[in-house]
Amino acid sequence: MSGIETRLRANADDIADTLASLLPRAEVDGVRCAEARLLDAMRYACEGGKRLRAFLAVETAILFGTDRGHALRVGAALECIHAYSLVHDDLPSMDDDDLRRGRPTTHIAFDEATAILAGDALQTMAFSILASEATHENPFIRCELVACLARASGARGMVGGQMIDIEAEQADEPLSLAATSRLQRMKTGALIEASCAMGAILGHASATNRRAVEYYARDFGLAFQIRDDLLDAIGDVAAVGKAVAKDADAGKATFVDLLGIDGAKERAALLTEQAKAHLAPLGDRAAPLRDLADHALDRKS
Amino acid sequence: MSGIETRLRANADDIADTLASLLPRAEVDGVRCAEARLLDAMRYACEGGKRLRAFLAVETAILFGTDRGHALRVGAALECIHAYSLVHDDLPSMDDDDLRRGRPTTHIAFDEATAILAGDALQTMAFSILASEATHENPFIRCELVACLARASGARGMVGGQMIDIEAEQADEPLSLAATSRLQRMKTGALIEASCAMGAILGHASATNRRAVEYYARDFGLAFQIRDDLLDAIGDVAAVGKAVAKDADAGKATFVDLLGIDGAKERAALLTEQAKAHLAPLGDRAAPLRDLADHALDRKS
Numbered sequence A, B: 001m002s003g004i005e006t007r008l009r010a011n012a013d014d015i016a017d018t019l020a021s022l023l024p025r026a027e028v029d030g031v032r033c034a035e036a037r038l039l040d041a042m043r044y045a046c047e048g049g050k051r052l053r054a055f056l057a058v059e060t061a062i063l064f065g066t067d068r069g070h071a072l073r074v075g076a077a078l079e080c081i082h083a084y085s086l087v088h089d090d091l092p093s094m095d096d097d098d099l100r101r102g103r104p105t106t107h108i109a110f111d112e113a114t115a116i117l118a119g120d121a122l123q124t125m126a127f128s129i130l131a132s133e134a135t136h137e138n139p140f141i142r143c144e145l146v147a148c149l150a151r152a153s154g155a156r157g158m159v160g161g162q163m164i165d166i167e168a169e170q171a172d173e174p175l176s177l178a179a180t181s182r183l184q185r186m187k188t189g190a191l192i193e194a195s196c197a198m199g200a201i202l203g204h205a206s207a208t209n210r211r212a213v214e215y216y217a218r219d220f221g222l223a224f225q226i227r228d229d230l231l232d233a234i235g236d237v238a239a240v241g242k243a244v245a246k247d248a249d250a251g252k253a254t255f256v257d258l259l260g261i262d263g264a265k266e267r268a269a270l271l272t273e274q275a276k277a278h279l280a281p282l283g284d285r286a287a288p289l290r291d292l293a294d295h296a297l298d299r300k301s
Helices: A003-022 A036-046 A052-063 A068-089 A112-131 A139-153 A158-170 A177-202 A207-234 A255-278 A280-298 B003-022 B036-046 B052-063 B068-089 B112-131 B139-153 B158-170 B177-202 B207-234 B255-278 B280-298
Strands: none
Touching (some): A003 A052, A003 A068, A003 A280, A036 A068, A036 A112, A036 B158, A052 A177, A068 A139, A068 A177, A068 B112, A112 A139, A139 A158, A139 A177, A139 B112, A139 B139, A158 A177, A158 B036, A158 B112, A177 A207, A177 A255, A207 A255, A255 A280, B003 B052, B003 B068, B003 B280, B036 B068, B036 B112, B052 B068, B052 B177, B052 B207, B068 B139, B068 B158, B068 B177, B139 B158, B139 B177, B158 B177, B177 B207
16 A cells, blocks of 8 residues: 555544544443434444545644644534435435445435435534534634634535435536536535545644645646546446446536546646645645545545 | 514515525526526425414514524525425325326426426535524534434434325324324424424523423424324315325324324313413413414314
């Protein structure tokens, strides 16, 4: 494994442990509580995944000298939001996906009502984690974290992006490149940018340094999405762990449709270079973020 | 109109205004944004209703000397959570209701995907409101508000209660009185109790005074739910504004099934007296909360 792969794996393991300890327990003294089915579904939805958003938050926070324990809680909150969004996006009335992270989606493994409720409770849990004193002793920082996550994940961010995506599928005309870029910035970009922003908030970063990691995250997020579209177009279902060639079939706007395969590859490479360039003022401390950008460009899943 | 009816109406109007100004706008300079459908659905879901939870928060906060503007924001956040829970509970895969507050439910007026997303974004918005400096200048207070709302509405509160309720419907045996009481405390009681708790947090209430309003809310919330079950059993659909005789038909545990109509009426009356008794230490300042309890006992909708 390369250095970045080892680092990603270690982060993913730590996030899994943090989530396992934060998620409410279905059993107390060997007795399952009445709402156990909900709690099982929440745990199921939080399993697996690359933990990319957590990695960005944790590495950014550490780069600014934050305690890793605090950073892992922020990473876990981000993964709760990401997991909830996947559970809801996969629902039959939304993208109607049966496979996610190589396993049945939550509404297939449980049922639709349980999946909706598990998503709801995971969103609540994210804010609960951030508001807790265990995340940071300074309540100003905690409030800023809550506000930042809410801005990125709400109606003008992730959820708004999903709404546009669903409507675009049903429209007669495909979205333009500009509209597709805005959609992506809301649907996936906002939370990726918030991941770095929250790391910077936790690390008391200066305004300049915070902007540096936010700009990095913006370009990285777009490159990541283009790579996602490329994998959907040319990837292999076993490696990707979810259905492929699905977005194009569904009439969704993808960067591959708009730019072609070679054009998309070029754009992703350019954005990756640009993302890394934003980190210049941070010097060697930002190496893990740079390595991540290179790694994401070549990823197969 | 009685004094309490006037007061409830004035609160409902103020909450409607507060929500109208806080909800994101679908149009900017006469142009509808791409996510406008989502924002329309959020507004639709927030219209109407008794604004009971906001009333509890606002009256409690005012009783402890809080500025009404701050209290209305907390009330609006509670109503966002309440509205989101109704939108999701009404979905086809949950309670499958077509009528709410005398109008088509959100998934009927829009569609299922939009309703799920509107509920999601309303939850986010609630936490966004609470984390904002406009709600209170002290970040400790804001964090306490976020934590209190998250505890009441998450897996061990409202969402957990809805999970138990759905599972109880599918079970062979009806729930016991103890299990039904626990379900109600989670599904509706937790948010009602949080409404008073959040008013007390905002008003820097002493631990004793906070306990007084929380105990009031607990008994009041249970009395309110029993009255709801009575209206479902004996009420009139036009007055109630949603389907009646539905919970019993669906095999849901109701207090009327468990206690009989007369037994349920007696229990609600007893709980109302008990709720008011908890307010004794607060004297005349708590008159609106006492009046609300009496009013709720006699309500026809």
